[in-house]
Amino acid sequence: MRVIKLTALWCPSCIIMNKIFDDINKEYNFEVISYDYDFDNDEVSKYNIGKILPVFIFLKDNKEVLRIIGEKDKQEFINLIKEV
């Protein structure tokens, strides 16, 4: 699975979720493509994101299968991944 990670520098929740996601990804080894909301505007605009950052978009065969938005604790995040 591939993960598109959308964050912004000014976002405290992004700092928290970067850390949680990096921890989780040590086990899952997802291919991660990171975009910054301000620096990668063109790319970010393709993903129709809502009000809140960060956004993690999980792609299987290039199709979105899961979208995790905002702050989640580690177990909650893992549970959501396990569902797909």
Added chain:
Amino acid sequence: MIYFDYSATTKTDERVLKRFNEINEKYFFNPNSSYNEALKSKEIIIDATNTLASFFNVNPTEVIYTSGASEANNTAIKGLAFNTNKKHIITTKLEHSSVVSTMNYLQSLGYKIDFVNLKDGRVDFDSLKLLINEDTFLVSVCAVDSEMGIRQPIEEIGELLKNYEDIYFHSDITQAVGKVNIDLTNVDLASFSGHKIFGFKGIGALIKKDYVKLIPLIHGGKSTTIYRSGTPQTELIDSLKTSIDLIGQDIDKNYQYVASLKDRLIGGLKKYQNIKINSNKYSIPNILNISILGYNSNSIQRYLASKNIFVSTKTACALNDDYSLVINYIYDDLERASSSIRISLSYKTTIEEVDEFLSILDGMLNESN
């Protein structure tokens, strides 16, 4: 116009402007040059620095001039981070974006960032103690946050951190300067800007205690300190002194006056069941954050602006201006977070402006009914 956005910026005071022009006229010379006129320019800077140092009760050598609080925050946090082998920083979710963004950047370089829990919007000391570890080199907590106006116990936080070796305490004091008395005894580094205290945009300072070593962000030629290069901005540095002179003399009196305005505002808002006061007992009088349930923050701001009243909506981690993560974080209430506005007052605000605001807000609420 009713300007209720003093925490965003202030209009430069006429006395600051007048003095700026006088200094520019007489002392525009490069203070690093060696002829008499230039030396006078240097004396202006020395005099301004002495005034600032005296105001903050620090040594003149502990004042580093910057372009504003954002640069001061960056200089303090990156400057310390790049000067240590330790990798752990503790901060809060209430910080200005120049602190949060710097933390995020440092995280990308391998630093570990933790957010301390808050209790009633203030730093929870138990949480802080639990987060501190051998790798911690910095705790950064604003003296007053810009959204809720909550005053953090920076004196007590600094006192606690004295028990730990090699942990520095940085505080962004931008929203506190001139509004409340600040004791920097236990604070190692403090940042602020001129434009929040009726001075100019483009000037601020980092107070850095002499014993703190850091790597400068801007390398270059000789300036007022070794920690920030660039030709010393005599006129702007002097303007910071004028601002401090003006605002620093009546802090207690102004505090009481602004508190009376805030009480009047809250009194006038009490009759509306759908208005919630977000600022709490720890908030400074200058900032009143409210939610008007049933209304979107943006639409409230637009309505008031159409009546020539200017307030703020503040956001963090929200991509539209209509959602406040800070309010949601503090109150765990999405509706409240989506309908919040920040009213920020100053000692220049009048009772008539407060009453006019209440009357226009009443019109808005009746109109939609």
